[in-house]
Amino acid sequence: PDPAPAPEAYRDGKPFAVMYIPRFGGGWDWPVLEGTKVRTLQKGLGHYSSTAALGGGGNFSVAGHRRTYGDPFKDFPKLRPGDAVVLTDGTTWFTYRIDKKPYRTVPGDVGVIDPVPRKSGFDGPGRYLTLTTCDPEWGSSHRLIAWAHLDATQPVTDGKPEALRS
Incomplete structure (x- = not known):
């Protein structure tokens, strides 16, 4: 995929994208x-501020609750290789x-959440996504991690990407 244009700086606690799984x-x-503070994660998913920008080089990393504040990552264990995770910032999918x-x-x-995440299987620089949530379902003694690579980008003006058409 083509490199994403440089985004504006994300503002702490403010939304800048929407995720679809x-x-x-x-x-x-x-x-x-932006951010992973408690009050931020009460409103949605949180971008780890120390990680890459959406679509940029490195590792764009996002945290979400599994069983509180709307349960966004309740079904996290169902993720499988090849599954799509689609994000938009309003201009690009x-x-x-x-x-x-x-x-x-x-x-x-x-x-x-390193730029080349340890134990991910990635062996060099790239454009990655890391998703994190708590485990077990109602606890926080562990974390579940899912890693993905950027597969495609397209302008929003071209319509929804194939992964969202059904």
Whole structure:
């Protein structure tokens, strides 16, 4: 895919994109806000501020609750290789593809959001997406991680990407 244009700086606690995960069913769409503070994650998904911009080089990483504040990542364990994760910033559609089933780790394993995330299977620089949520379902002793790579981009003016057409 072509490189994404440089986005404006994201503003703490403010939405800048919408995420769609077809595997989770029609109508599943959540705002992505800047930051991962408690009050931010109460409103939607949160972008780890230290990670790449949407569609940019590196690792765009997003956290979401599994069983509170609307349960955005309730079905996280259902993610499978090849599943689409589609985001839009209002001008561009970004389609990422999940690379393997969710990985379970401990909260202190911060390498999962590195530019080339440790244990992801990626072997060099790229344009990646990391999704994180708590595990078990009603607890927080562990984390579930899903990694994806950027598969395609297209202007919003071209209509919805194939992954969202059904």
